[in-house]
Each structure stands twice: as structure tokens, then as C-alpha cells.
Amino acid sequence: MDNIAVKVNDLTVAYHKKPVLWDIDLKIPLGVLMAVVGPNGAGKSTLLKAMLNLVKPLTGRTFFWGESYQVNRKRIAYVPQRGSVDWDFPTNVLDVVTMGTYGKLGWFKRPRKEEKEKAIEALDKVAMLSYSNRQISQLSGGQQQRVFLARALVQDVDLYFMDEPFQGVDAKTEKAIVKLLEELKNMGKTVVVVHHDLQTVMEYFDWVTFLNTILIDYGPIYKVFTEENLKKTYRSAIDSFYKNNRKVI
Amino acid sequence: MELLFNLFSDYTLRIVAFGSSLLGITSGAIGCYAVIRKQSLIGDAVSHAALPGIGLSFLLIGSKDTEWLLLGAFIAGWIATFVILNINRLSRIKYDNALAMILAVFFGLGLVILTYIQKIPNSNQAGLEKFLFGQASTLLQRDVMLMGIVALLTLLPMIFLWKEFKLLSFDRVFADTIGFSTKKLDLILTTLIVISIIVGLQTVGVVLMSSMLIAPAVAARQWTDRLSVMVILSSIFGATAGICGTLISSSINNMPTGPMIVVVITLIAFVSLLFAPNRGLIWKKVRDNKNKKEINSTIVLSILYNLGVKHKKIFNAHDLNTLMLEKGGLKYSKKNLRKELDKLKISGLVNKHGKNLWAISKKGIDKIRALDYVNGGESYHD
Numbered sequence: 001m002d003n004i005a006v007k008v009n010d011l012t013v014a015y016h017k018k019p020v021l022w023d024i025d026l027k028i029p030l031g032v033l034m035a036v037v038g039p040n041g042a043g044k045s046t047l048l049k050a051m052l053n054l055v056k057p058l059t060g061r062t063f064f065w066g067e068s069y070q071v072n073r074k075r076i077a078y079v080p081q082r083g084s085v086d087w088d089f090p091t092n093v094l095d096v097v098t099m100g101t102y103g104k105l106g107w108f109k110r111p112r113k114e115e116k117e118k119a120i121e122a123l124d125k126v127a128m129l130s131y132s133n134r135q136i137s138q139l140s141g142g143q144q145q146r147v148f149l150a151r152a153l154v155q156d157v158d159l160y161f162m163d164e165p166f167q168g169v170d171a172k173t174e175k176a177i178v179k180l181l182e183e184l185k186n187m188g189k190t191v192v193v194v195h196h197d198l199q200t201v202m203e204y205f206d207w208v209t210f211l212n213t214i215l216i217d218y219g220p221i222y223k224v225f226t227e228e229n230l231k232k233t234y235r236s237a238i239d240s241f242y243k244n245n246r247k248v249i
Numbered sequence: 250m251e252l253l254f255n256l257f258s259d260y261t262l263r264i265v266a267f268g269s270s271l272l273g274i275t276s277g278a279i280g281c282y283a284v285i286r287k288q289s290l291i292g293d294a295v296s297h298a299a300l301p302g303i304g305l306s307f308l309l310i311g312s313k314d315t316e317w318l319l320l321g322a323f324i325a326g327w328i329a330t331f332v333i334l335n336i337n338r339l340s341r342i343k344y345d346n347a348l349a350m351i352l353a354v355f356f357g358l359g360l361v362i363l364t365y366i367q368k369i370p371n372s373n374q375a376g377l378e379k380f381l382f383g384q385a386s387t388l389l390q391r392d393v394m395l396m397g398i399v400a401l402l403t404l405l406p407m408i409f410l411w412k413e414f415k416l417l418s419f420d421r422v423f424a425d426t427i428g429f430s431t432k433k434l435d436l437i438l439t440t441l442i443v444i445s446i447i448v449g450l451q452t453v454g455v456v457l458m459s460s461m462l463i464a465p466a467v468a469a470r471q472w473t474d475r476l477s478v479m480v481i482l483s484s485i486f487g488a489t490a491g492i493c494g495t496l497i498s499s500s501i502n503n504m505p506t507g508p509m510i511v512v513v514i515t516l517i518a519f520v521s522l523l524f525a526p527n528r529g530l531i532w533k534k535v536r537d538n539k540n541k542k543e544i545n546s547t548i549v550l551s552i553l554y555n556l557g558v559k560h561k562k563i564f565n566a567h568d569l570n571t572l573m574l575e576k577g578g579l580k581y582s583k584k585n586l587r588k589e590l591d592k593l594k595i596s597g598l599v600n601k602h603g604k605n606l607w608a609i610s611k612k613g614i615d616k617i618r619a620l621d622y623v624n625g626g627e628s629y630h631d
Contacts, residue, residue: 052426078426085420089285090476099416103427108409135474155427 004066005030005159005190006051011060013043013050020046022214024060028192033185034207034218035195039234042212044194045081048161052078064159074103077152079162082144087137093147094119094132100154122150125183127176142173149180160184160191167196178204201225255499256492262499265385268393269491269510272452275400275445277465277487278407281480283442284466286418290345291330291439292459294352295446298329300359300455303380304366313376315392315451322380322447329355330439356455383454383507385495392451399448403441407480414438415476453507460511461487468518471525490514547620549581549589550598553609554617563614566606 006028013021020043028034036044049055051062053069064072077100094116101115123129126146131139139147145165152160166174181204184191195201201208201221208225210216210233217229255262283289299322306321307313329351336347363377379387407414416424417434424431442462449458469483494510523531552575557563569583572590581589590607593599598613609617 054422054425073426073428076426078423080420080422084422086285086287089419090470090474090479091415091419092474096419099412099420099423100427102412102416102424102429105412107413107429110412137474151423 003030004028005032005064006192007063007066008051009061009063011047011050011062012058013046013055014058019213021050021057021211024211024215026209026215026218028190028207030190031185031188032207033181033191033193033205034209035193035201035205036209036211037195037198037201037233038211038216042233044211045163047211048078048163048192048194052076052161054078075158077155077157077160079148079152079160079165081163081167082141082148087139087144089136091136092132093123093128093134093136093139096136096147097123097132097150097154100151103155118154118156119150122153125153126150126180142169145169146173146176149177153180158189160189162191162193164194164196198230253496256496259499261386262495264390264393265388265499265506266492266495268388268396269385269452269495269506270488271393271396271400271491272449272461273465273487273489273491273510273514274484275396275403275487276449276458276461277469277483277485278480279403279441279445280462280466280487281469281476281483282414282418282438283462284470285476288344289463290348290459291333291442292446292462294333294348294355295326295330295443296450296455296458297352297359298355299323299326299447299450300380301325301355301362302359303377303450304359304362307366307377308362315389316395318377318380319395319447319450322450323443325355326443326447327440330443334435334439359455379454380450381454382456382505383450383452383458385452385498385506385510388452396448399444403445406437406441410434410437453510457507457511460515461490464511464514464518465490468514468521471521471528474527486514486517490517545581546589546593547617549586550593550609550613551617553599553607554614557609564600564608564610566600566602566608568605569607572607 004027006026008024008026011021011024011026012019024047036047038044046055050057050060051069062069064076069076097119098111098115100122101111101118105111105115120129120132123132126149128143128146128150131143136144136147145167149162149165152162165177169177181191181193185206193205195205202225206221207219208221209218210224210229212233212235216233217224256266257263280292283291302321302323302325303318304321305325306318309321310317312318333344333347333351336342336351337344366377376387413424413429413434416429417431417438421431424434446458446462449461453461465483465486466479468486469479472482473479490510490513494513495506497513498504498506498509521529523529526532549572552572553567554563556567556571556575557565569587569590572586573581573583590599590601593613594601594607598610598616600608600610602608
């Protein structure tokens with residue numbers, strides 16, 4: 001029990017009538033690098049958001065290190081999809097990354113030299129140091145992604161949630177991100193990543209969660225990355241939902 | 250010059266100009282947030298929605314004091330904003346639809362109430378219509394004091410909550426995850442926007458007030474990529490428009506002040522849209538043309554280089570007809586191609602042999618090889 005970072009109990013989320021997530025029970029151990037895979041509309045992003053209270057679940061709770069999200073908020077970082085913000089916002093790269101320090105700063109306090117230094121360090125880690133004064137609208141997709149990652153690194157937390165960090169980035173950036181994920185893992189952090197590319201799951205991650213409205217299976221890659229699980233997951237969402245419901249009934 | 254002299258000598262003019270510039274500073278600064286949060290039209294909705302508040306306040310309290318009327322305006326404007334934001338949040342109706350709907354309903358209600366007030370005998374209503382188009386000349390010293398207080402009340406929270414407002418505007422989900430209550434921040438920011446609009450109603454009027462919020466911010470955005478600079482510039486633009494508008498209208502008979510201020514600020518916005526470096530339309534056009542010319546001349550140079558590589562004698566000279574055959578997608582006539590080659594010769598990238606023969610020079614080759622996108626292309630590997 002003590003080595004569990006995240007525990008999800010009976011989590012159900014619905015938009016209008018249609019359930020997006022159905023009765024999810026999930027335990028994520030400390031220090032794993034876990035991929036969440038599933039077809040489009042399987043509820044992968046929603047799972048992350050529901051765990052972090054960004055989407056209100058119908059039922060269910062999520063515990064972090066055995067306690068509520070509110071208690072442990074400062075130990076958790078969330079990297080949204082990069083399309084979620086306006087990149088024409090009047091600010092530069094260093095400023096966006098410095099936002100990662102705001103949580104620890106709290107209300108009213110301004111970022112000082114110390115915070116800027118942390119941001120610069122993180123930019124160096126994602127190989128974006130030479131862009132620190134660049135206006136953010138001049139970044140490519142991969143660079144935007146790395147800026148978001150740097151912002152999360154600055155938060156200096158124990159648990160990272162990343163929503164499709166590999167989306168639309170080139171091979172070089174992908175390698176850089178993977179290297180970063182491994183570094184985080186080696187530092188003992190827990191990382192949960194929504195991932196789309198089944199080809200690379202085996203290579204990049206050591207745990208995997210198969211999701212398609214319901215939780216199909218989860219565990220260490222070598223155990224659960226099976227053809228059967230893949231087939232189950234990538235069948236149409238409605239199929240698997242009703243089939244499993246019948247089993248329950 | 251005489252205008253400026255008037256400013257110092259004429260007490261009333263000074264009061265009005267001071268009030269208008271205060272208004273410009275406040276709405277210019279807070280307007281930046283409305284613009285970067287893509288809520289530019291909120292100003293329009295708030296100002297129009299304030300009208301029934303003004304009317305009701307007069308009916309209920311019976312006072313024509315600006316303070317009471319503006320309090321009514323504030324409450325009505327705030328309710329309208331709250332309703333718009335919640336319609337958008339709770340239903341599938343889009344933000345712009347909700348806004349248009351509420352704006353029309355409140356403004357209509359406001360007109361009904363104003364008409365009703367005018368029909369009441371002995372209601373000495375004269376003066377309420379000034380809120381429709383504004384009447385800066387009616388500004389009193391205590392009105393301006395009120396504006397000053399409001400300016401402080403708006404700018405101080407902006408300074409103290411600088412990083413919070415920036416975070417909220419850029420990435421509200423992230424703000425939520427790191428523990429800032431975006432609900433509270435939204436509430437504060439929205440209230441500040443509503444206050445700064447309401448306080449301008451007497452000067453500019455409900456119909457035109459939203460331009461005081463948007464135009465300075467849009468203009469400022471053109472000149473800078475930093476939020477802090479944008480807010481300061483926007484305030485300066487707002488203040489400038491306030492003072493200039495007042496002075497111009499004072500120098501011409503029967504020229505209303507509020508609309509004049511709006512004309513000036515709109516002019517500033519247009520000039521910024523056209524001429525600002527980087528984002529300005531004209532600047533963009535000039536830069537695009539320059540880039541196009543440069544790329545075209547590089548293509549001509551690369552044709553020479555390419556021919557040289559093909560013939561294994563890189564400094565070989567070629568005549569115009571050969572170059573025309575190789576020119577590919579370039580839209581040059583023979584005459585223009587010759588002109589381009591002459592230009593390249595002047596920069597020393599090309600040598601001319603005889604009347605009609607050109608060859609790439611050492612310098613030209615160096616330039617082509619330095620372009621990694623040309624050199625990386627497979628056609629240049631022999």
C-alpha cells in the first residue's frame with residue numbers, strides 16, 4: 001500500500017448522457033513511467049483531468065499517496081496539450097516557464113532571481129535555453145511542447161501527468177522528451193503519459209494502462225502488453241462498454 | 250499651442266481633460282485583459298447593460314447624483330456579465346450568442362425605463378440621457394475625484410495580482426492545477442473591468458464606452474510582445490486620447506467630447522495596425538517584398554551554380570538564353586533576369602564576361618554553399 005502513488009476508486013465521468021469513463025479502479029505504483037493508451041474518445045485525457053479535479057466526476061475519488069488531491073496539490077504537475085492555450089499571448093519563453101514556480105510562490109509574491117534561475121535551468125534541460133527571450137508565437141510545435149515540459153520541471157514535483165506530449169513533434173524532439181522522461185523516472189518520480197503511438201509504448205514505458213471508457217487492463221508492460229488487451233481496447237468503445245456491463249449484470 | 254495654453258488657463262477644461270485622461274489610463278490598462286482573454290465584447294455588453302441600472306437607480310432613490318446612478322449602473326453591468334458568463338458555462342450556447350442576447354435585452358430595458366422616466370411629470374429627468382452618448386463637459390470636480398479613486402481601485406489590484414492575472418489569462422487550467430482559485434480571480438478581474446467601464450459612462454456614454462476598453466489595448470498589442478509594456482502603452486494611449494479628444498472638442502463649437510475621444514483612440518489604433526513594426530500591416534508587406542526579392546536573387550544565383558556543377562566547370566560563363574531555359578519557376582522576363590544579374594554583379598556574386606555571358610564568382614559560390622537548405626538539396630550533390 002505504501003508504494004502506491006495514485007489510487008483511483010470507482011471513477012465515473014459522463015458528458016451529458018454518454019459515459020466517458022466507467023467505474024475506473026486503478027493503482028499507480030511509485031516510480032513508474034506509465035503510458036495511458038486507447039483509441040480516440042476513449043477518455044484518456046478525461047481520466048487525467050478527472051484525477052486532478054479539473055473535470056468533475058459523477059462518482060469516485062482519487063487518492064495521492066493515500067490523501068486527497070487538495071492536500072498534495074503542490075507535489076503534482078500537469079502538462080496540458082499544447083493546443084490548450086493561445087500561443088499569440090504577449091509573453092516570452094522564460095516567462096512561461098517561470099509560471100511553473102508560481103504555485104510554490106503563492107499569492108501576491110513576485111518571481112525573483114531564484115525563480116528565474118530555476119526556469120533557466122529547466123530550459124537548459126529541454127535544450128531550449130537559446131530561446132528563452134523568444135516571443136512564444138515564434139515557436140514550432142515541438143518547441144512549444146518543450147516549453148510546457150520545462151514549466152512542469154520547474155514545479156519540481158513527485159508526480160507528473162502529461163497529456164500527449166508527443167503529439168505533432170518531430171523525431172528529434174521525441175527523443176529529447178523520452179530522455180527527459182527517463183531522467184525523471186531515474187530520479188524516482190512517477191510519470192503518467194497519455195500516449196497515442198502503440199509502436200513505441202514498449203520502448204518508452206515500463207507500465208501501461210489500456211483504456212476505452214472502461215479500464216481494460218493495466219500493469220507492467222511485459223505482463224499486460226498483449227494482443228488480447230490490444231484487441232479489446234481498440235474495438236469500438238460502445239461495444240466494449242456494453243459487453244462488460246452485461247458481464248457485471 | 251493655443252490649445253495647450255487653454256488647458257492651463259481654463260479651469261473647466263482642465264477638469265474635463267484630467268477626468269478623460271484618468272478614464273483613458275484605467276480603461277486602457279484593464280482593457281488589455283479583456284483583449285488578451287478574447288473577451289473584447291464584454292465591454293460592450295457591460296456598458297449597454299448599465300443603462301437600466303441607471304434608470305432604476307433614479308426611480309428608486311430619486312437622486313441625480315453621479316455616485317448613485319453609477320452604483321445602479323455597476324450592479325446592472327455586473328449582473329449582465331455574470332449572466333453571460335454563466336449561460337456560456339452552463340449551457341451549450343456560445344459566448345458571443347449569450348453576449349448579444351443579454352446586451353440587447355438589457356439595453357432595450359434601459360431605453361424603456363428612460364422613456365418612462367421622461368413621461369413622469371416633474372421628474373426633472375434632464376440629464377439621464379447624457380449616459381447614452383456621454384457628456385464630458387458635465388464632469389464636476391467631485392466626478393473626477395471619483396474617477397481618480399476608481400482608477401486607484403482598479404490599478405492597485407492589477408499590480409498586486411499581476412502574476413495571477415497573467416497566469417489566469419494565459420493558461421487557466423494550469424492556474425487551477427497549481428492552486429490558484431481561477432473562480433476568485435475571474436470574479437476580481439471581471440469586477441475590475443465592470444468598474445472601469447461604469448466610471449467612463451458619464452464621459453463617453455454606453456454606446457461608445459467599449460472602444461475605450463479595446464482600442465488602446467489593440468493598439469498597444471501591435472507595438473510590443475510583452476504584457477507589462479502592453480499595459481503601460483495602452484494606458485498612455487488611453488490618456489493621450491482623453492486629453493487630445495478634450496482639447497480638440499473644446500476648440501470647435503458644439504463638438505461633443507466623448508465621441509471625439511473615441512475618434513482619437515480609434516485613430517491611434519488604426520495607425521498602430523498599419524505602421525507598428527513586426528505586427529503592422531505595412532511593415533509586414535515591406536518585409537515580405539524584401540524577402541521575396543532576396544529569395545529570387547538567390548534562386549538566380551543558384552541557377553548559375555547549378556549549371557556550373559552540371560558542366561563540371563563551376564566558373565563557366567553562360568548566356569542569357571541558357572539561364573532562361575533553366576529558370577524553372579521564376580517569373581522573370583529576359584529583361585528582368587538581365588537586371589537581376591546586373592544587380593548580382595554589383596554585389597560581386599556574379600562576373601560578367603563580354604556582353605551577354607555571366608558566371609558565378611567565388612563569393613557567389615560561398616554564399617550558395619552557406620545556405621544549408623540549398624546545399625542539402627539532392628540536386629546539388631554531384
